[in-house]
Amino acid sequence: MAKFSFADADADEDPPPAAAGSDKRKRDGGDGNAMGISMRIDPDLLDCSICFEPLCPPLYQCQNGHVACLSCWSMLSNKCHVCSHDAIFARNIALEKIVESIKSSCAYAKWGCCELVSYTQRNTHEESCFFAPLMCPIPGCGYRGFTGRWSGHFLVDHHSADFLHFVYGQSFEVNLEASLPFLVLLGEDDHLFLLLNKNMTPFGHAFSVVCLRTGDLNWKFSYEIEAASTRNPENCMQLKASVTNAKEWEGLHPTESFLLVPYDFCSSTNITLSVSVGRSASV
Template identity: 65%
Template sequence: MAKFSFDDAEEDPPAAASGGDKRKREDGPPGGAPPKARNLAVGGGEPDGSATVGEERAEGSGRKVVETGGGEADEGISVRIDPDVLDCSICFEPLRPPLYQCQNGHVACFSCWSRLSNKCHICSHDANFARNIALEKIVESVKSSCSYANWGCSKLVSYSLRDAHEESCLFAPSVCPIPGCGYRGFTGWWSGHFFIDHNAEGLRFMYGQHFEVNLEMSVPFLVLLAEDDHLFLVLNKNVMPFGHAFSVVCLRTGNLNWNFLYEIKAISSANTENSLQLKASVTNTREWGGLHPTEAFLLVPYVFCKSSKLTLNLSIERFADVGGGYVTSSVL
């Protein structure tokens, strides 16, 4: 069994400011973040024990660990290669079979070859493209650890599917929405971060209970901190010439077995008999960069607000995902 390790793991998670850690996370390497060099180490079990030492170094430093099948541990060899050879030389995405090469051996992914008009992008020769079966087998055998291994993810995934996994990895940190902050954290750490760095920001609430929020019409979002430390944003988008579109998103990756619904209600300040209401699912996002949900939002006309503020009545309900159904947190 050969083992590969990438030296490009994500930096260490920040120390928790307060509150309990909701998920198991590995501590980062002592003395700072792991090196960023993109080298690929392959360890085989040498009789002198060098492979064992290499394996401990990879696991202890939080490097990406990649396993490929084949061979007994004591029959391996140790080499170092550049993992960039596993990426397409045209689009720079991970290579995925089927893989084709020109007569000089230059390889690219199938989607890129199909756009080259039978000329190699490197040597420019007329290309009689042929399958590179050997490289396909190598690419298919490589299993890479997640970039968020230092943050607690222990999964090994196919190198070609690593990007797709990391897009939905439950251990991918979310980015604080406050402009200029740059803090990255998880559910369980937001309260401490906001208490220390953004004490005037954020409104706490309890699931299933209605509460009012007074929102400045010029403010793009309002931060809400739930009782379990999930971080929500009430988004405010000015939709000229109609009014303001309000929606709710949650900063997290994956569902973590929880789903959320929200109800939002706006009452006209000019005529309290006029009201608008929406019930919808909360959208998840790892980082809010100004994008607003398009599937569901509450559009409130300008005439509902006489001054620069608008009062909204809001509630958020938490549901456990149980076998494809939903159970409200109040009965758990």
């Protein structure tokens, strides 16, 4: 059974007597705008009882009032899945209006998403929500986590040898196997970065940095990469660029900024780089 709780601002006070000629059918907040009503309802009642997806207009019911979504009704051959009676189905306009009016918080509200989403579009929103969890980039892991919670996963759970911890604004040395496609870098605030390595035969290795993050956009990140020749350390190359943001890495490398390090700068198996990542507040 659905349970409703109405929460008006002056719920503890006796309502004033209605003025003569007032329209009792329409609620407003005194400024001519419709007044919202806070409710609680079992979410299962808003889902189709056949496919369990959110009910989405148009909605049809049998003669006994049992409702399902249109795509499910089309497979029932005019026989209700609840009462099993043959029936001629009719639109339930009232329920359509209720479903269309319901808005709910995103499932990732506690991670920063402030959107109130139409219930019928909630699944679609959450699939693309910027605050949704990220997939761990280590192949075969499958863990999904949120920005700010990566230390526990990498330090404790699985990948203590698969990443480097760094402090913003301080250079650190990276000795990377030439065959590795990326190295995980974990910032002091738990932001997750990838130092990407793309073999650009016959030229050399292209290096860039991306930040895998959802939610917090209060920070802008930049990076510097410097590579020195193993044969002549006086010969060096340097790149300063903005970090690219990504929700997940699917093997695509940034094309706007990267440092192309010739093979002559590298040993046969390893590449040594000096890297630093900077952080500044977004304006």
